[in-house]
Structures are given as structure tokens and as C-alpha cells.
Amino acid sequence: MSPDLIDLSYLLAASLFIIGLKGLTKPRTAVRGNLLSALAMLIAVAATLRHQDIVGVTGLLIAVGIGSFVGTILALKIEMTAMPQLVALFNGLGGGASVLVAGAYLAGKEFSARVASGACFTDVLTATAASGLIGAVTLSGSLVAFAKLQELKFVKDVSFPGQKLLNLFLAVGAIGLGWMLVTQPEHAQAWYWVMACVATGLGILLVISIGGADMPVVIALLNSYSGLAASATGFVLNNNLLIIAGALVGASGLILTRIMCKAMNRSLGAVLFGTMQSGGTSLSDEEVYTSVRSTSADEVAMMLEVSQNVLIVPGYGMAVAQAQHAVRDLTNLLLNRDVDVQFGIHPVAGRMPGHMNVLLAEADIDYERLKEMDEVNSTMDQVDVAIVLGANDVVNPLARTDPNSPIAGMPIIDVDKARTVIVIKRSLSPGFAGIANPLFAADNTLMLFGDGKKAITEITKAFDDA
Amino acid sequence: MSPDLIDLSYLLAASLFIIGLKGLTKPRTAVRGNLLSALAMLIAVAATLRHQDIVGVTGLLIAVGIGSFVGTILALKIEMTAMPQLVALFNGLGGGASVLVAGAYLAGKEFSARVASGACFTDVLTATAASGLIGAVTLSGSLVAFAKLQELKFVKDVSFPGQKLLNLFLAVGAIGLGWMLVTQPEHAQAWYWVMACVATGLGILLVISIGGADMPVVIALLNSYSGLAASATGFVLNNNLLIIAGALVGASGLILTRIMCKAMNRSLGAVLFGTMQSGGTSLSDEEVYTSVRSTSADEVAMMLEVSQNVLIVPGYGMAVAQAQHAVRDLTNLLLNRDVDVQFGIHPVAGRMPGHMNVLLAEADIDYERLKEMDEVNSTMDQVDVAIVLGANDVVNPLARTDPNSPIAGMPIIDVDKARTVIVIKRSLSPGFAGIANPLFAADNTLMLFGDGKKAITEITKAFDDA
Amino acid sequence: MLFSILAVQETVAEVDGTVETLAKVVSAVTEAVPQSGGAAHLILLLTVFVLAVFLGIEIITKIPPTLHTPLMSGSNAISGITLVGAVLATGADNGPWATILGFSAIVFATMNVVGGFVVTNRMLAMFRTKK
Amino acid sequence: MLFSILAVQETVAEVDGTVETLAKVVSAVTEAVPQSGGAAHLILLLTVFVLAVFLGIEIITKIPPTLHTPLMSGSNAISGITLVGAVLATGADNGPWATILGFSAIVFATMNVVGGFVVTNRMLAMFRTKK
């Protein structure tokens, strides 16, 4: 295949990536969009294999085979609730690949020939260094994020005085080493690996102090970085496709990061430096929880029987309890009895954007029943019973009322304005933000303590018997 | 200025064009968006002037001065109602510039040097020919469109048997001449100008047989072509900025064309070949207009007094009568008396997309009162009085009821479903599509015959006196 | 790529004329500018074009019908970007005929550009909200 | 540009060595490939990058919150495009160390790519409407 044909194939692949991403703008076309992106990747790799310089295709195919096999197994075996971890892991692998590719380039013959010829090629070296640096931070940062999300025991939240200073020091150091690489190409390999090690350390330290629930933001950001690393590699290899695909991913990660930060009403800086506004004047648990009333599954079933509009607000607890299938059964039962059921999905409910949607879709709940926050808030006064299932921060009215609370100003789902609120959780313990929730003690709230899945199953049973 | 700096300025200009176009997505940011686009153009031209090859800047500045002066005068003096003509004229000038630039390139020294050197550069020649061909068609086509819209006497609808065949022949001829140009660069100039003449003839013949009201579609299409011509020029001159700006314009023209065709329920082919489905079984005027009832301004004023919701549906007649300011006065008066006034804007009301919006905005009517077709149709049953002001085809219920009518299937504003309809026009003569309108004879319709502006002014006066 | 090779071939042929030299120069150029030649460069330009078309479609479909007339005149003004081409064609020392053509091209293109932006601005200024 | 000139300079210098030759070759290359040199080429790549970023922003902001998790895993899979780089780095005859690095890079990148697309597909398949 002539180089021009390869270039044209790359252009085709880039176009398919774009069309594929466009497909994701509608649930109806999303599956096809994803397949188009996969096809684009296939075309890109196939075209690359036809490159005249490529020797030893067997080895390549073995590597591809191993990677595909492991990747597919992981992707098929994973529980839907473990999605955040999986994305973190894959992201780390992508970063690792970047580091290795740049390293391989520096170890290769073409590079040594160029260095020997004494030609100056600062731009290529800069891009190599950038791709290695970003890749290493992505690799280690993502792996730490993975470990935290998977709740691996050996990873603890580490924070010590002077940590920010150390991070700054490492960052400057890594950039400095990259600079040495560019200016002394004859020792490029040595500088490169030292830089990669420092950047790896930086990635670990950056992420280790960030709270587990902030991980999705970190992952989105690291994903954006890995896109930029791919773009940088594209500048190194003079390859359009890498530049375009990398830029698309970079944009996607940045936008997701912004959406999440906005929905949590926190600045990106606050997330990255692991700071939560300390809840200055926030009330203590005793003060808040003076008049908590609890209820039983039977009582809830009776209330549902006389309701017309039911709103279910799921949160991280639904994921923990794996309650989505139980919820589906309850929903179908209610719909059969002419009770209208809607779902109120907060943008940062759960642990990654769209987390609840995926779980509910897994349980075969029609996505047209899933409403966004603004939509349900505007019709909240018509809701007879709002069931809060393992959600906490996203329905905490303090966000509206207490300007000193750590979640002050975060938009929430106003379930407290529904006629009756049922909150299903195991205890009065706080959610991710670590603050008490006055909703639990409100006059129109009843607590149903217990595991989410068990509670819903009991309600369904009681309702069916009635 | 070094070539690289110029290239960077071009990149900046391209980005500003993109950001400028993005500004047009919201009325609030649109003015700034347009200014950004203008700034981008300024940067592009200024950077080009710093090009090392540029000599004799004085001559250039004189040319720019003349062009700016004439352009500004035209832009400031023109009536808002004459906007379609003006766009057609400007578009033609752009096409003409393309033809001249490509011609100048072929007449230049760089070109002759290249030809003398015997080097083969098919791609550049192809792009030159394409830019000349498209430019010439755009030039003559736009000028004919201009003449038709301006209703210049000497331009008649011309159609004769075998016209399509002749067009095809000219198109093939022009492309053949372009091909000669590419294969015989030593006679490039001769081939070029013959090709330009043939293409000019083609442009005239293509447009001369198209009905006046279809001109906006033609203009949008020609605008798209002129964008593509600019892109082709960019390939000739190896200039990114031309390629990007041209592609943006090309996309814009194509999308506008598609929107208009869709709203008229006609295929692009039908517009271009000047065919209107002949209204086979459509009824004659006598059959339709058996029970037309007319009314007076005083009567209308009395009806308005007891109304709560008034819908005004403007059409091409409002533009002809220049009635927008009178409409504003009536609207304000009604609003003062607590009558709610909305405007129903059909996508192809008037003679170009968004035509009515511009006129009403000129008269200072808040754009939040201007509703799109679907929105007003969904609330039509709450409308007490619908005033149809110089609109005809866009409110013709035949589109829904008569599958043989030329406008069958075109979505319309369903004013016939309002409680009372007032139609203001000068006579029972048809609109652009040339068919009778049963709305005028409907039970709930009253005709108010007369010039649009005069009628509205009289209603306002009667209403104010009451 | 082709051009550079041809040009280098000629020049060097004048100077030396041996086949070996030609081969060496050609391979040197080929190695040094592996991607900058005719077809590869053309594909790069094509990539830019394709991306810009995609981008144009995304943005334009977001523009509301209210602003379609200004869009038409505004994008028409942008299409006057051939002005840059006109300046390049006129400015170089290219002989009288080319200069005359270029001069008229500039006049036409500037009318298109300046007139287009001014009239678009006039229209858009009317759309400022009145609240 | 710089590279090509330098490379041509060297090769020709070996062959002939006279200053005139150099000058002639350089000017020939400069004329023949006026835009394909280092910095100009870089700017072209930069243009591609900028356009792709704009396009990415336009498209991504249109994706509804419902699909944000699949978007995250899907775009993560796309970022595995470094796979192409890995193949290029491994495939060339580059010595054992580079080959080992490249091999591992391919394994990692393929896991990212294949796993990412498969899991995204699994998620999206759940979103098919049930009516």
C-alpha cells in the first residue's frame, strides 16, 4: 500500500471517529456510533500494518491478540457497578502505552541515525517528551484511582504537610528533565526514563490525596490528558489521525470534567488539591436529627397504592446495593396499577456522570422515564411519593439553605417539596460530602432503614400482596 | 513578517471565523460573533499584506478603499425588505472575484515560469479551473437572481424546449474546457477565458428559468458554491485559511438550502429545474371562493378588544407593504390593554429564511414574541383572533387536505383552527405557489382587503379610539 | 514531493550530471521531508477541509431560524475570503494584465466582504433584546 | 524546510563542494516546496489539531447526560489510538530494546482499545428503546 493510500485511510478513520462520536448524541444511534468508532480503529491499525517499514507482522499480531483477549474478558466480566474502576484501569493502560511508544521511538534506529546526523529536531523531541510525561502521569494516576475505587486495602488517603510543595517540585523536575532530553538528544534515553519515573511519582502523589468520590473527575481529566498525549505522539510521528483522535478525546475529557465540577459546585482546583470547604457553621448530627421518623415496607406499599405520581431518586447507594433490578420490578408493578413512575437523575448521582442511567438501563427501564434534574424539579409539587434510594448529597436541602455548607450552591433535586418523601438507606450516616442531611428529619419524610435492594424487594412484595 | 508568522495569523483568523459563527447560535451573542468574523477578515488581509512578495501596496489600498466604500454605502442604504437582492448581489461579486483571481494567477509570472520549467502540477491547475468554473456560474447566476428579485424589467422568465439539454451541454462543455486547461497548460489562459464564458452562460440559463420566489434557495446554493470556490482557491494557493473559511461557507449554504427545501416540501431538483407539480385536481377560483366574507378595520378593532390571545402571521405581503412598523404600534397598543400578542413565523414565510424575523426585529419587536411554526400550532386552539398579514401559501390548508396540490405536504401554520381568522391582503389573487386558498372562504375567516400597512394603521386607529 | 525531486534533479543535473548524484540527492530529500511532498501534503489540506466541513455542519445546524437571514449574509461575507487570494495575486510583481485582473478582484471581493459584514451587523443589531 | 535544506546541503556538499551548487540547490528546493518545510508544516498540523478540538467541543456538548458514562469509556477507547503509534514503533526494524517496548505498548494499547469498545457496546446495548 502506498503511503498516500495509508494517509487516505487515516483520513477515513478520522472521519469515522467523528461520525461515531456524533452517533453518541442520541441513544437510538449510540450503538452504531460506537461500532463506527471501533471500525475506524480497525481501519487505522490495518492501514498501519500495510506500512512499508513494518516488519515482523507475526509479533505484532501476537501482541494484538493478547491485548484483545484480556481486554474483552475484562469488558465482558465486569459488573456494571464497577464501571468507574474499569475506565480508570483502561485509561491507565492507554497512558502506559504512550510512555512505552515514546520510549521505543527513542530506543529505535531511526532516532539514533538522526542524532548521529546532528540534525536539529527540537519539535519532535519536545513532543516525545510531552507524550512520555503526560503518559506517565496518566498511568500512575489512573492506577491509584483504580485502586481507590476498587477499595484495595493497601491504598490509603495520604496527605502530609508540604505535599503540594513536593508535587510542585516533582512537576518542575519532570519538565526540567524533559527539557534536558530536548537539549541533549545524545543522552535522550537516560533523561527520558528518569523523567518517566519522576512523572510516575507525581501521578501517584497527585491522586493519592484525593477523596474516593472525586475519582471520576480525576479520571475524566486524566482521560483528557491521555488524549493530549496521543495528539503529542501524532506531532512526533507526523500523523494526522493521532492528532485528530487525541484532540477529540482531549475535548471530551475536559468537557466532562467541567460538567461534573459544575454539578458539584466545586472548582477544579478544589477537586485536584483535595480540599473540601470545611463545614464551618454546619450543624451537628444531634441538632439535625431530632425528629427522625422511620417506617416499614408495608406502610410504604400502602402509600404507593393511593398515589398517582411516584418519583424515584437513585444515588450511589443503589449502585452499592445492586438494587436496579428490584427497582425495575417495582416500577413495572406500579405501572401496571396505573401509578405513573418517573426517575429523577442528578448529574452527579453515583460515582461517575451518567452512572445511574447505565444501571437503570441495564435493568431494562425505558430511558424515556429518566428525567433530568431541572425537569423533575419543575413538577415536584405534583409528586405524591418521592422515593430516595441510596442518595444523600444530591437531595440535601442544605445546599440551598446553608451558605457555609461544603455543598452550598450545588443544585439538588428538591424532593423535600414532594408531598411525602421515603428515604431508603442503611443508617443516618452521611454521604460522600460527609455532612448531615436535614431532609431525613423533615416533617414529610419517612426513613426506611435497610439495604436498598432488600427494602425495595420487600415493598414490591407488600404491594403485590395488597 | 516571516511566512510562519503569517501562517499563524491565518490560523488565528480561521479560529476567529469559527468562534464568530458560533456566536450566531444565540441572538444575544450574534452581534459580537459578526464583529469577530469581521476582525478575522481584517487580520487575514493585514497578514497577507505583510507577505514578502507583495509589492505596490498603494494600488492594493486604493482597490480596498473603493470596494469598502461602495460596499458600506450599499449596506447602509438598502431597505431591509430588499435584503434578498443585496445578498444575491454580494454573492455575485464574490463569485466574480474568484474568476478574476484564478485568471490573474494564470496571467502571472510565477505561472509562466512554472509552465516554462515543464514541471507537472495537475492538482494546482485542476483547482484553478474549478475555482474559475464555480466562480463564473456563481457570478452570472447570482446577478440573474438579483435582477429577478429586484424585478428589473429586462429579465423575463425564459424557458424553451430543450433547455435542460442545452444546460447539460454547456456544463459538459465547461468541464471539458477545464480539462483542456489542465492538460495544455501552455494555452491555459485561452482555455480559461473560454471556459469562464461558457460557465457564465450556464449560470444565466440555469437561473433564468427559476421562479422569483425560489431565488433564496438558489442564492443559498450559489453561496455554498462560492464557499467551495474559495476552498478550491485555497488548494491552489496552498492556503489553510481559504480552505477552512470556504468549507464553513459551503456547509452553511448547503444546510440553508436543505432547510428551505424541506420547509417547502420540494426537492432540490424540483427547485433547480423550475418544476412545480402542476395542480392537477386543484379547484378553480370560482369553486373555492363561493362564500368569502369581508370586514372593515372598525369591526376588526372591536373583535380585538374582546380577545385575550392574538396571533399575527406575517408573510411576503408584510415585506411588500413595509408594514412592520405599523404592526409594532398595534402590538404595543394591544399589550398595553392586556391582550397577549404572539407572532407565528413560518420557516419560508417571505422570500428568504428568517426574512420575517429580520423585519419584525427592525421594528423593535422583542424576538421572544416570535414563535416557530410547531410552537404556535400546538396552542392554536387558544387563539381568539389570528391576523394573517400578507401571507398566503404558508397558511393554505390545501397543503394538508389536497394531496394533488403543488404544496401538498408542506407544513403550514394552522390558522384555520383559531377561533376567528382575519386575512389582510389586497385581493383574492394567489401567492407564490399560484393556487387558490380555501382559508379565505372558511366559515371563521373574514377578509380585510387593502394594503397591509394601511389596514394595520386603520385597525390601530380604530382600536385606540374605542 | 514530486516537485522538489524534479527541481532538485534539474539543478543538480546542470551542475554535475552523474546518475549517482541524482540518486543520492533524491534519497536525501525523500528522507528529510518524508511527509511534505505533493500527495501527502494534498491529503493534509484535504484533512483540514474535511474537518472544517464537519465543524461547519455542527455549528450551522445549531443556529436558530430567527437568525437565518443574518447567517446568509454573514456567511456570504466570509466567502469573500477570496480577497486574500486576490491580494496575493495582485501584490506580486506579475505584469500588467495580472495586476489589472487582481485589482478588479480586490474591488469586487472587498465590496462583498465589507458590505456583507456591515449589513449583517445592521440586521443583528436589531435583534438585541429589548428588556 | 530546515531539514530538507540541511540534508540536501550535506549530500551535495559531499558530491561537489562548491558554494554555488549549494545555493542553487537550496533555492531550487525552497521554490519547489515553498510550504512544506518544518515550521509551515507544523502550523498545518496545529491547524488540524485546533479544528479537531473545536469539533470535539461542538459534538461532546451535544451528548446528553444519559450517555455520559458510555461517552467516558468510549472516548477512553479512542484515546487508545496510540496503538497506531505503537505499531509503527514496533514494526520498524529497530533493535531488540525498542521492539520489546513496542510489543508491551501494543499489548497495553489493545487492551485499552478492545476492552473499551466492548464495554461501551455492552452499556449502550442496554439503552436501546424498549418500545
Ligand SMILES: NC(=O)c1ccc[n+]([C@@H]2O[C@H](COP(=O)([O-])OP(=O)(O)OC[C@H]3O[C@@H](n4cnc5c(N)ncnc54)[C@H](OP(=O)(O)O)[C@@H]3O)[C@@H](O)[C@H]2O)c1
Ligand atoms: N456522579 C459523579 O460523577 C460524581 C463525581 C464525583 C463526585 N461525586 C459525588 O458523589 C456524591 C453522589 O451523591 P449521591 O447522593 O449519589 O450519593 P452519596 O451522597 O455518596 O450517598 C450515598 C448514600 O447511599 C447510602 N448507601 C450506601 N450503600 C447502601 C446500600 N447498600 N443500601 C442503601 N443505601 C446505601 C449511604 O448511606 P448509608 O451508609 O446510611 O446506607 C449514603 O448516604 C455527591 O456528593 C457527588 O458530588 C459524584
Ligand SMILES: NC(=O)c1ccc[n+]([C@@H]2O[C@H](COP(=O)([O-])OP(=O)(O)OC[C@H]3O[C@@H](n4cnc5c(N)ncnc54)[C@H](OP(=O)(O)O)[C@@H]3O)[C@@H](O)[C@H]2O)c1
Ligand atoms: N422564505 C423563504 O426562504 C422562501 C424561499 C423560497 C420560496 N418561498 C416561497 O414563498 C412563499 C412564501 O409564502 P407567503 O405566505 O409568505 O407569501 P405568498 O404565498 O407569496 O403570498 C404573499 C401574499 O401577500 C399579498 N400581498 C402582496 N403585497 C401586499 C401588500 N402590499 N399588502 C398586503 N398584502 C400583500 C399577496 O396577495 P395580494 O396580491 O392579494 O395582496 C400574496 O397573496 C411560499 O410559497 C414559499 O414556498 C419562500
